[in-house]
Amino acid sequence: MAPRAAALALLLPLAGALVPSNPKPWPPIFHAELAKNRSGKLSHTDLFYDWPGGGNLHIDRTAGEPVFFDNERQNGSTYYYSPGGSCKVFEMGVGLLPPDWLQGALYRGQATVTSPIAGETSRTCHVWEKGDAMGNFTGPFITYYEDVNTGLPARWRFFDGMTFDVLAWRPGGRGTAEEWQLPASCFGPSAAQGRLSLSLQAQAVHWRLPVARAFAVLV
Numbered sequence: 001m002a003p004r005a006a007a008l009a010l011l012l013p014l015a016g017a018l019v020p021s022n023p024k025p026w027p028p029i030f031h032a033e034l035a036k037n038r039s040g041k042l043s044h045t046d047l048f049y050d051w052p053g054g055g056n057l058h059i060d061r062t063a064g065e066p067v068f069f070d071n072e073r074q075n076g077s078t079y080y081y082s083p084g085g086s087c088k089v090f091e092m093g094v095g096l097l098p099p100d101w102l103q104g105a106l107y108r109g110q111a112t113v114t115s116p117i118a119g120e121t122s123r124t125c126h127v128w129e130k131g132d133a134m135g136n137f138t139g140p141f142i143t144y145y146e147d148v149n150t151g152l153p154a155r156w157r158f159f160d161g162m163t164f165d166v167l168a169w170r171p172g173g174r175g176t177a178e179e180w181q182l183p184a185s186c187f188g189p190s191a192a193q194g195r196l197s198l199s200l201q202a203q204a205v206h207w208r209l210p211v212a213r214a215f216a217v218l219v
Contacts, residue, residue: 019107023128023146023153026099028052031173032153035115035165036060045164048175056096057175071182072096079186087186102144105130113145113154115165124148125155133159 026049034045041062048057054074061067066082074095081087105128114122126148131141137159145155157163 020126020146021107022100022105023102023126023144024151026051026097026101027171028099029172029174031168031170031175032166033168035167036162037165038162046175048173048179050174051096051099054096055180057180059179071180079182081183081186083183085185087183089186102128102130105144106140108143110148111145113165115155123154 028051030047030049032047032049034047036043036045043060043062045061046057046059048055048059050056056072058070059067060070066085069079069081069083071079071081072092076092076094078090078092079087080090108127108129111125111127112122113125123145124147125145128144128146129140129142130144133139133141139159141159143157144153145157146152147154152169153166155163155165
């Protein structure tokens with residue numbers, strides 16, 4: 001084999017190795033601090049993911065508003081509530097996102113992510129897209145950014161423009177029993193039974209409904 005051809009043969013496998021086939025699976029248990037931006041409305045979100053325990057919990061804190069809890073269980077039940085307030089219960093009919101929920105995503109190359117909420121920190125990221133938008137939106141259902149240097153999630157953006165920037169990622173981090181505890185308002189006649197519209201149910205097929213549920217996209 002000619003020297004140039006031999007060198008090229010060595011480089012090609014290395015070049016291919018630089019492109020990850022899929023984002024890294026989530027840890028089975030973690031705590032993430034997220035900066036949420038939904039149509040310019042900024043919130044600080046604590047995400048507690050517990051795959052073995054069958055729970056996914058969002059705690060949203062927005063200036064001037066009561067703390068909002070999105071408490072999801074593996075059996076399909078989702079509870080939306082604020083401490084001391086009312087509770088709405090949705091029976092989603094799907095379980096939690098598995099740690100490898102991004103398997104099969106389409107790799108789009110690299111991009112620089114700068115979060116104005118995360119101290120103007122710029123990060124070079126691998127970018128994946130998965131699924132199709134819902135409703136009258138176009139484009140991918142979700143765009144997922146993973147830091148090239150650390151391998152940790154940096155941002156995810158949904159078809160409606162809602163973004164989550166990752167401020168802290170703590171594998172093994174758990175919520176307290178108090179944070180997971182459902183209030184009495186989620187049980188009995190005082191609990192409001194929420195229902196997804198038939199059009200949303202029809203659109204949120206396959207893995208999209210668990211994703212939409214996990215990040216309160218449908219709220």
